[in-house]
Each structure stands twice: as C-alpha cells, then as structure tokens.
Amino acid sequence: MASNTDVRNYPGFVGITILCLVILYAPLIVVTVYSFNASASITVWEGVSLRWYADVFTGPDSEKFKTAAVNSFSIAIMAATTATVIATCAATAMVRGGRFRGRTLSFGLISLPLMVPEIVTAVATLIFFNAIGFTRGYTTILAAHIAFCIPFAYLPIAARMQGIEGTYEQAAQDLYATKVQAFRYVLLPLMGPGIISGFLLAFIISLDDFIITNFVKGAGVETLPTAIFGSVKQGIKPNIMAISTMLLGVSVVMVTISYFVSKKDNTQ
Amino acid sequence: MKTLLKASAAALALSVAAQGASAEGKLVIYHWFEYMPQELLDKFSAETGIEVTMDTYDSNEAMLASLKAGGLGTYDVAVPGDYMVEIMANEGILDEIGDGELANIGNVTADWADPAFDPGRKHSIPYQWGSTSFMVDREVYDGDISTTDILFNPPAELSGKINMLDSQGEVLAMAAIHMGIEQCSQDRDKLKALNAMLTEAKAHWASFNSDTAKEVLVSGDAAVGQIYDGFGAKARAERASLEYAFPKQGYVVWMDNVVLLKDAPNRENALKFMDFLLEPENIAAVSNYARYGAGVKGVEEFLDPELATLPEANPPADAGPGAFIAVCDEQTQAVYDQIWTNLKK
Amino acid sequence: MAGGAATGASVTTDTYAEARTWLLLPAWAVLGFFVLAPVGMMLVYSFLTKEFRGGVIWEFSLAAYDQFFFDRGLFGDEAPKIEWTYINIFWRSIWQAGLATVMSLLIGFPTAYFIATRPEKVRPIWVFLITIPYWVNLLIRTVSMKFLLRDNGPLNEFLMSVGVVSEPIHIINTNFAVQLGLFYSYLPFMVLPVYASVERYNFTLSEAAADLYASKWTTLRRVLLPTVKPGVIAGCILVFVPSLGSFLAPDLLGGAKNFMIGSLIEEQFKGSAGNWPFGAAAAMILLSMVLVILMVFARQQAKSGKEAG
Numbered sequence: 001m002a003s004n005t006d007v008r009n010y011p012g013f014v015g016i017t018i019l020c021l022v023i024l025y026a027p028l029i030v031v032t033v034y035s036f037n038a039s040a041s042i043t044v045w046e047g048v049s050l051r052w053y054a055d056v057f058t059g060p061d062s063e064k065f066k067t068a069a070v071n072s073f074s075i076a077i078m079a080a081t082t083a084t085v086i087a088t089c090a091a092t093a094m095v096r097g098g099r100f101r102g103r104t105l106s107f108g109l110i111s112l113p114l115m116v117p118e119i120v121t122a123v124a125t126l127i128f129f130n131a132i133g134f135t136r137g138y139t140t141i142l143a144a145h146i147a148f149c150i151p152f153a154y155l156p157i158a159a160r161m162q163g164i165e166g167t168y169e170q171a172a173q174d175l176y177a178t179k180v181q182a183f184r185y186v187l188l189p190l191m192g193p194g195i196i197s198g199f200l201l202a203f204i205i206s207l208d209d210f211i212i213t214n215f216v217k218g219a220g221v222e223t224l225p226t227a228i229f230g231s232v233k234q235g236i237k238p239n240i241m242a243i244s245t246m247l248l249g250v251s252v253v254m255v256t257i258s259y260f261v262s263k264k265d266n267t268q
Numbered sequence: 269m270k271t272l273l274k275a276s277a278a279a280l281a282l283s284v285a286a287q288g289a290s291a292e293g294k295l296v297i298y299h300w301f302e303y304m305p306q307e308l309l310d311k312f313s314a315e316t317g318i319e320v321t322m323d324t325y326d327s328n329e330a331m332l333a334s335l336k337a338g339g340l341g342t343y344d345v346a347v348p349g350d351y352m353v354e355i356m357a358n359e360g361i362l363d364e365i366g367d368g369e370l371a372n373i374g375n376v377t378a379d380w381a382d383p384a385f386d387p388g389r390k391h392s393i394p395y396q397w398g399s400t401s402f403m404v405d406r407e408v409y410d411g412d413i414s415t416t417d418i419l420f421n422p423p424a425e426l427s428g429k430i431n432m433l434d435s436q437g438e439v440l441a442m443a444a445i446h447m448g449i450e451q452c453s454q455d456r457d458k459l460k461a462l463n464a465m466l467t468e469a470k471a472h473w474a475s476f477n478s479d480t481a482k483e484v485l486v487s488g489d490a491a492v493g494q495i496y497d498g499f500g501a502k503a504r505a506e507r508a509s510l511e512y513a514f515p516k517q518g519y520v521v522w523m524d525n526v527v528l529l530k531d532a533p534n535r536e537n538a539l540k541f542m543d544f545l546l547e548p549e550n551i552a553a554v555s556n557y558a559r560y561g562a563g564v565k566g567v568e569e570f571l572d573p574e575l576a577t578l579p580e581a582n583p584p585a586d587a588g589p590g591a592f593i594a595v596c597d598e599q600t601q602a603v604y605d606q607i608w609t610n611l612k613k
Numbered sequence: 614m615a616g617g618a619a620t621g622a623s624v625t626t627d628t629y630a631e632a633r634t635w636l637l638l639p640a641w642a643v644l645g646f647f648v649l650a651p652v653g654m655m656l657v658y659s660f661l662t663k664e665f666r667g668g669v670i671w672e673f674s675l676a677a678y679d680q681f682f683f684d685r686g687l688f689g690d691e692a693p694k695i696e697w698t699y700i701n702i703f704w705r706s707i708w709q710a711g712l713a714t715v716m717s718l719l720i721g722f723p724t725a726y727f728i729a730t731r732p733e734k735v736r737p738i739w740v741f742l743i744t745i746p747y748w749v750n751l752l753i754r755t756v757s758m759k760f761l762l763r764d765n766g767p768l769n770e771f772l773m774s775v776g777v778v779s780e781p782i783h784i785i786n787t788n789f790a791v792q793l794g795l796f797y798s799y800l801p802f803m804v805l806p807v808y809a810s811v812e813r814y815n816f817t818l819s820e821a822a823a824d825l826y827a828s829k830w831t832t833l834r835r836v837l838l839p840t841v842k843p844g845v846i847a848g849c850i851l852v853f854v855p856s857l858g859s860f861l862a863p864d865l866l867g868g869a870k871n872f873m874i875g876s877l878i879e880e881q882f883k884g885s886a887g888n889w890p891f892g893a894a895a896a897m898i899l900l901s902m903v904l905v906i907l908m909v910f911a912r913q914q915a916k917s918g919k920e921a922g
Contacts, residue, residue, distance in 0.1 A: 007819035007832055008730040016723040020804070023720070023797060024746045027757035030767050034760070042760070060306050086639040093636035098627025106637055109644050115907055117858030119875045120655070120896045121648065123882060127658050127893065128651035130338045137342065147647035150640060166626035179629065210752050211860055211875075215882070219296045219342035220321030225752045230301070230324060232752075232865070235483030236760050244753040251748040259741055333887050336667035359666065434884075456688065463687055475786050489764055489785065598665050605888075606687055610698065612872060612880070 028248060035241035042236055052242040059239060061231070068227035072207055075142050075223065080202035083149035084157075087198055088191070090150075091158040092183070096166070113148040121148065122215035129216060136218030144216050145206045152205045153198035160194025161187075193261050200258045204251065295537040297322040298331060298339070298346040300524070301479050302499075303396075305557040312544050318537050326478040327435040328352040335361060341531040344538035349522045350385040351437060351593040353392050356527065358595075362391040363528040369539055372546035380523065380563035385592070392525035393542050394563030396554060398497045398581070399590055400438050400520040407509040408491040414586065416446035416515045418492055420469040427472040429491035431484045434476040436608045437593045438494065438520060443469075445518045445591065452596035452604075463607045470611055485510055496522075497580040498559030504580070512580040518588030523563065652900070659893035667887035677894035699877070699895065703902075706873040709788065709863075710856035713795035714803075717852045720796075721803030722845065728804075729811035740808065747801040755861045758794050759785065762866070786867060794862035795852075802851035810844025811837075843914055850910055854903055874899050 034042065038049035056065060090110060094103065113121060125144050134140055168190065172182040188195075210225040217226060224247065231240055297304075301324040309320045325331040328349050335346070340361055348356055356362050373389070380394045404413045409425050420443065422430060432439055443466055444451050449458045474490060482503045484490040495503065500512045526545060532538050545551050551562045552570030559578065562571075575581065583590075596604060629636065662674040684696035728739040746754065761768050762784045769781035784790050814837060822832045838845070856862075860875035867873075872880075874895065881892025 007816060007823050007829065007837075010723070010726070010829060010833070013723040013727040016720055017727040020720050020724040020800070021742060024743070024800060027754065027761045027797070028746060028749060030761050031753075031757040034767075086643060089636040090640040092629055093633035096626050096629045097633030097636065098625075098630040100630070100633060106641070109649065110640055112644060112648050115854075115903065116648070116652065117854065117875075117899055117903055119858040119860055119878050120652070120900050123878055123892060123896045124651035124655040125647065126337060126882060127889070128647075128654045131654055131658075134338075135342060136338050143647055147643055150644060154640075162625065166628060169626075169628055179632075183629070204748055208750050208752075219298070219339065220323050222323075225750060228752055228756070232756050232759075233301070233326070233477075233479040235480055235487070236756060240756070241760075244750075244756065247753060248749050251750070252745060255741070255745055255748045259737075327884075329887065330884055333667045333883055336887070337882060355666070459687060487763070487765070601665070602689070603687055606689075 031241050032245045032248065035238065035245040037238060037241075040238065042238060042241075052238040053246075055239045056242050056246070061239065064222070065224070065227060065243060068222040068224045071138065071141075071221060072224040075138075075145055076203050076206040079142060079145035079149050079206045080153070080199050082146045083153045083202045084195060084199045086146075087150050087153035087157050087202075088195060091154055091161050092187075095158055095161040096169075096187075110154050111151050114151045118209075118211045122212040125212060126215045136216055138218070138221050140216045140218065141213055141221065141223065144212050145209065148209070148212065149202035149206055153202040156197040156201060157191065157194045160191055160197075164190050196261050197258050200254050204254055207247075207250075293534055293537055294319045294321065295345075295534050295541055296320075296343045297541075298335070298343040298529075299324055300347055301326055303347070303524075303554075303558055305553060308550060308553050308557075311550070312541065315544070316537075316540055318534075318540065327433075327437075329436055332356065332359075335529070340529065341533065343529055344532040344534045345526050345541060346529055347395050347524050347526055348392075349437075349524050349593070350383065351595050353525050353527060354385040354595050357386065357391055361530050363530045363532060363535070364390050365528055365539070365542075370543055370546065372543045375546045375548065375564045375566065377563050377565050383523070385595075386525065392527045393546060395524040395526050395545065395551075396498070396558055396560035397521070397523035397563060398560040399583075400433070400442070400494065400496050400522060401500075401513050401515065402492055402494045403485055403500050403503060403510045403512050405485065405488070405491040405507070405509050406511050413511065413513040414516050414584075415513075416442065416517045418513065418515075419494065420446050420465060420472075422472050422492065426492050428474055430473045431475050431477055431481060431490040431493040432473050433481060433494045434478045436604065439611070440604055440608065441520050441591065441593045442494070445515075445520070445588070448517070451591070451594035452600050454600055459603055459607070463610060466607065466611050476612065482506075496560075497578075501559040501578050501580045514583045514587035516586060516588045519590055521590035521592060655893045656897055659890055659897050661890050663888050663890045667882075667889065669889050674890065677888070677890035680888075680891055681894055681898065702872050702877050703874060703898070706857055706875075709791055709873060710795060710853050710859075712792045713799070713856050714849050714853045716792065716796040717800050717803040718845070718849065721800055721848060722807055725804045725807035726811050729808050729814070730816075736812070740805070743801050743804050743808075751798055752861060754798060755794055755865050758797055759865050762790060762793070788867070790866040791863050791873070794866040795856040795859060798859070798862060799852040799855055802855075803848040806844045806847040806851065807841065808844075810841040810847075814840055846910060846913060850906065854906065857903065858899055 034045075035052055036048050036050070037045055038051055039046035056062060087110075090106070094106065094110075097103075116124075121144075125140075129136060129140055164187065168186050169182040172186045173179065177185065208225070209223075210229060213223050214226055214229070217223070222230070224243070228240060228243065231237065295318050297320060299322055303324075304322065309322065312318065313320055323343070325334065328351075331346060331348060332352065332355065335343070335356075336359075353362075370393070373393070376389065376394055380397075382388060386392045402419055404418060404426070408429070409423065411423060418426065419430065419432070440462075441451055443462060444453070447458075447462060447465060449455075449462060453459060453462075475484070477484065481493055481495045482499050485493045485495070485503045486506045488507075495512075497512060500510070504510045504512070526542055528535070528538055528542070545554070546564055548562075548564050548566040549570050551564045552567040554560075555562045555567065555575060556570075556572045559575065559580070561581065658669055659677050660673055660675065661669040662672040662676065664670050679693075680696070681699050682696055683693040684698070685691050685693050724743070728736060728743070731739060760766055763769070764781045764783060764785065768784075769778075772778045773781065784793070818840070819832050819836050822836045823829070827835070858875050859873070860879060863873040863876050878892050878895050878899070881888050881895070
C-alpha cells in the first residue's frame, strides 16, 4: 500500500505523541529528580541524597504531615468504601431494576457531582454546613468526600454490571437460589473487577481533592493536599518534593493494580 | 468487599485515636503563617501537657472571613493585627478577659498596655509589633528607594517586577500614604483619585501574594515586594542584595495581638497560653524567630543581640511617619471594597 | 460523564426490581443531603442581603445579581451602567479554558489517533502511560509545573544551556502559564474519549476513501472526523468544564493577579471581599453556564446517536 493511502499513519503524529508524553511527564520527573537533591535550595543541585525523605519523617514539619497523611488516608478509605457500597446498591437498582419512573432522574442525581464545577460544590457545601450549624471538622470533610466519590465509584461498577449477562443469575434462580443468594454468589463475584476499579477511583479522587476539602475543613484538620498547599504558598521546599514523589509512588501503585485487575478481567 | 470493610474499620479506629484528646485537653490556635516557632509550642506542651493544634492564615481579612464562616467555636485564640482587633470586638466575636485572669498581664510595657484599638486590653495581649513597607533588590535597581513611588509609580527597571501583599488593609493604607490622603477618607474626589492612581499602578505589578512575599524576593521572581520588616530581615538573610525601604511619605506600622475568641472550646487553656506568651523568655523566642519587636517588659536579656541593630527595625532619621491602619465605617468600607475589587479584577 | 448508561451492548434486566427503592435510597439520601440541598441553599443565599464583613441577613435582595451586572459607580449612586468587571472575569475564564481546550485538542487528537492505530496488544500500554499522570494529585502536578516554569527553573536552564534562548523566558504569573497549567491538568481527559471513539472506528471507511483518491488529510477531515466527533466533543467538554471553574492553576501559576471565576468566588468566602450572596450568585451563574453546555452536548449526543442507528 502506498504511503499516501496508508490511512493509519499520518506524518507528525508520532512526534506529537512523544511531545504529549514529554509534557505529561516532564514536570513529574523533574520534581522526582529534585526530591533527591542534597541542597537546601531548590535551585542548586548538590548531588544525590535521601535527606529530604528523612526530613519528611523527622523534620520540624513531620508531625503536621503525619497527621495530615493519617487524615487523608483514613478519609479516603472510609469515603471510598462507603461510596462503593452505596454505588453498588444504586447500580444494582439502575441496571438490574428494570425500567421505572425516576430512573433518568436518579442517574442525573448520581452524576450531579460530576457536572457541578468543584468550586460550586465547595461553596454550596460551606454555605449549607454553615446554615444548618454543622461545625466544620473531620466529619464534614468525610461527609463531603462520600458524596462526591459516589459517581466515580458508580461509573465503573455500572459499566461492569451492564457487561454481565442476566442469564447467570437467571440460571442460579432456576436452580432454586433466592434472589439474595443469586446476588451474593453469582452477581457480586462477577462484579469484582468493577467494584475494585470503582473503589480505587473513588479512593484516588478523595485523596486528590483539594478545593472542596479546603472549604469544609475545620480548625486544625488538614489533609495532605491542604497541608501541601499551605506549605507551597510560601514557596516550594525540597521536603514538599519528597512528599510529592511519595504520593506519586502511591498513585502509580494504585493505577498498576487497577490495570492488572482490568487485564485479568479481559482474559477471563 | 470484606477486606475493604476491615480496612475501613481499621482506618476509623486509627483516625479516632488520632483525634482523641489527651487528658490535659487541647488548645486550637488560629495564627499567621510562619510566625510561631515550633519549639515554643513544644515547650508549652511540655510545661502544661496541653496538646496544641495550629491553623494558619495569610491576611487579617481572610482570618475574619473564616471565623465568620463557621470557624467560631472551633478555635481558642487568634492573632489579629491592631485594626482587626477593633473590628472583631465590634463584631462581637471576642471574649472578654476578666480582671485577674491573666497572672502576667503586668508584664506588658506601658506604651502597649492601653492601646486605642483595644482600650484597657480587655480582649487581647501584645504579640509582636513591626512595620510594613517594601524591599528592593539592589542588584536590579540602585537609585533612591526611600519613596512610595517605587510601588505606585516605579522606574522602568522595576515595572512588572513588583509583588504586592494580598491584603486590602496594607495595600490601600500604603496607597493613601503615597497620595497624602487621610485613611478612610470620605472625600469623593480623593477616593476617585485613589482609585485612578491604583488602576494605573496595577499595570506595574506582577502579582498579589502575602505568603510568598519573602520567597518571590529571595528567588528573584520579584525585584520589589511589599513586606513586613521581620519577614524582610529573613529575606535579606537569604539574599543580601535586598534592602528594606523607609519611604519619606511614611509607612504602615502594626501590632499583632493574641485575642481570646468567643465560644472558645478551651478557654482555660487559652488563658494559660496567653500567660505563657507574656513571659519575657517565651515572647523573646518569638521575636528571635520572627524578627519583630515584643511588647513585654524584660525581654532584652533573652533577645538575639542582632535584633537591636536590624536595618529593617531601625528607621533612618529622614523616614516618614509610621501609621496604623484605620477602621472605616460600613459605608466608607464599601467604597474601599469596591476599589480593592477593581484592583484585583 | 454522559452516556455511561447509554453505551451500545449494555445489559439491563429487572431481576431486583422490587428492591430498587431500597437500593437507591442511600444514594438519594447522601447526594440529596450533601449535594442537592447545598446547591439549593446556595441559590437561596444568592438572593439574600449581605452582612458587613461576611455572612448573610435573611432578607430578600437582588443586590448580588445587580452588583454582578450593573456598575453604579464607586459610591453606588450613579445611574447604572453595564458592569464589565465580572463579565470580563467570566469572559477571561472562558477564553483561558477555551485556549487550554484547543491546546489539548491539538496535542491530544494526534496522540489518541496514534495510539488507536497501534497493534491491539500494545494499545493498553500506551493508554496506561497517558493515564498515570491523571492519577497523580492535581495539586502536585500544578506545583511541579510551577517549579518547572520558574524564571530560573529547570525549563529555562535547559533552554539556555542548549542555546535556544539567551535569557530566561518569563512564563510564570502570565496568562500563558495558566493556560499551560490547565492544558496540562486535563490533557488525559482529551486523549481518552478521543481514543475510545477512534478505536471503534472502522478503518475500511478511510481506506475506501483513499482508494477513491481522496488525499490523506481530506480523508481525515471528511471521513474520520465526522464519525469520531462525539468523542472529540466529549473530550473538549471534559477539559473545558473543569478548566472553567479551576482554582489551583490561576492561583499558583497566574500569581493570583488575573482573577478567574474560581478565584473570584473563593475571594468572597475566604478572602477579604466577604460578600457571601455575591459569591453564591457568581457560583450560580457559573453553574448555569455549565449546565447549558452539558445540555447542548447531551442533545447533540442524542442526535448523533439517532443518526448512527
């Protein structure tokens, strides 16, 4: 086939793809490299050292970041778990509940946090908590996180459920399994990869959130993003780069897990 | 699913443990960024067994906004500047310190014992005092810097390299000083002129930032920066070519004060903390860290000797007068808000 | 975002129809209480009177919307003119978000096309590479960008060392830095939907066009693009909408000097402005704009869905 009719390859597209990857990775790589810088200044390179990693755990800010990390991870785990359970129930109703009035409305409500810009949700939540007299703190962050994690957990779960033939549960019921048993022993195990993807997505989204958390957090309760933001406002310090690199590591581990889960799913 | 639930339960337990109050109780401080040495908080905790949590803000106005947006009842003490103490007292969000509740109140120096912004020190104790002016990188500009023109009508070398504080009070007060207008003026022509002058000056400014005020100067991202004197002294320590200016038109002076907030969840501990900060040795530690003056008797022997000769804290003879930021009434404040919004759009 | 429930080969049964109310109840309760009710409350607040220095007074007022659209002079007593300040802020946000979207499209489309035309086995690896940065904390990505772009940061050092420029290029604290930050933040959102639609594309169509002597670029424009348009539009929306309300990129990369919508709203609650009804009104206007865009998109999707089959 002449190159002129080779519709799968366009000149320059390879270059742009490489450029795209460079743009996506350059800032992350630069920060990772500089996190190993021995110098106290971010502008001078003085050789490789783990000094700033040690500083994260033992330095003057270590207590603050430790508390923030505990808050971040505990909120992310609880919010993602709760959101996953709620989303699984909702997906079952939406995908295995037949057609019913209010189905479109329910879908609209579930995807609401995706449609409303984050800053709007943040302001609305602040106003609401203030109007009903909720004291801002750990609980308000958790509640807000559960709410906006639901659609992120829902989408992969519903997509997975739509891909599972109804005949499996039908067969189970024909063999005298109750509906609960059919759900528990047939549908749920098949749903595994979808649920794990949904959970991981919700987990990362919760861990990632800055804007909403910044508005609803209370006295002395920081999560990693708000603590990092507070610190970065006064200039980027090497210990921030070390924390960033560690969080980058967490993200890569999570995305790798989800990649292999979905791969296993495909080869099933 | 089960593992998820288990992990979640573990996380819950962990966070509850993290949130759990210690036996001696807690103290929640709402404070400026980079203004309190961690060692001093550790010392307070060690002496009293009180567990301290601290949140930070970057302007008096932001602190007030946050307190009014549901922060009240969660913090025990805050550290507003002079004019903000007056505003907060008017808003009714400060608690009164009763007679005899502070053992060390007698340590306050005479000139700070009965300030206009808090007559009789009913709500506050002194924390630190200093000035707000600006710094210039002498490597970039070596002309005369003792004029507010540097900020509002800069020479070509400095245009576009100026960082202003993201603080309405400080910027507008400085602008009023530059034009020789009294603060909170209600004169329409003067206000219009002020607005017009600021609109023109804005073209020369690169950014509005308070918490990076030092960083942008040290890194060279800005050649001029509005800054507090002690913060400026720290900047100079990291970049020797920076010089703090005392404009002949005048500059802003201030005193930050520790106030007792209304509905403080740990009122007793807040008072203990205030007494702690009235000890000369302790407040001197703050001065040594933040490079500002203290308002407490007997600090001299604990102070870093360098502080006495800091160029940032010792105005030359030809410096203009220092002025506190004034509190405007609601109607005038609305005009100032409008000017500020015009400036930041 | 849209279409999750509307993909082709979906299986929906009514096995658990009788339990659906109970199954949906938690989602309804949580989202109703923590998303829908707050948005409703915000709508109410936008019509209240502001309290001096933050907070509201429970009295009906149109002052917030009036302030947004009309300029009554410095002292509030002149004849109302149209107030351009906030319209300009919104316009600037739309412009910035739009440029970021165009940049994402220019880089993202060829990338997605390239990936979709790789052998089936290696495609997931490419997709994996594109998605990793999306999983990294947005704040950290923005901070990294800030670090990279500084006047004497690694990018300028690199450019100067290879001799492209002799003086550092000033990028940080400019509109371009904000566009770059937005573009970088949401680039994967462009690549993934475009990739998904190009992957489903039947390349024999293009080959047929090429056999009929259409040039490669004509084929791309006239045959491929109309077919993958929904994916492209989805990508544009996924980049444009979050960019519009973003707060981190303007704040950290733009030096907080040139307000965008997000910073304007934030300032009303956390900054010195302290005008809650106005902040609520600005947020409502932003929300309305986004909902209109999404509705137009949904209609477009439904239309192209009908056309397709």
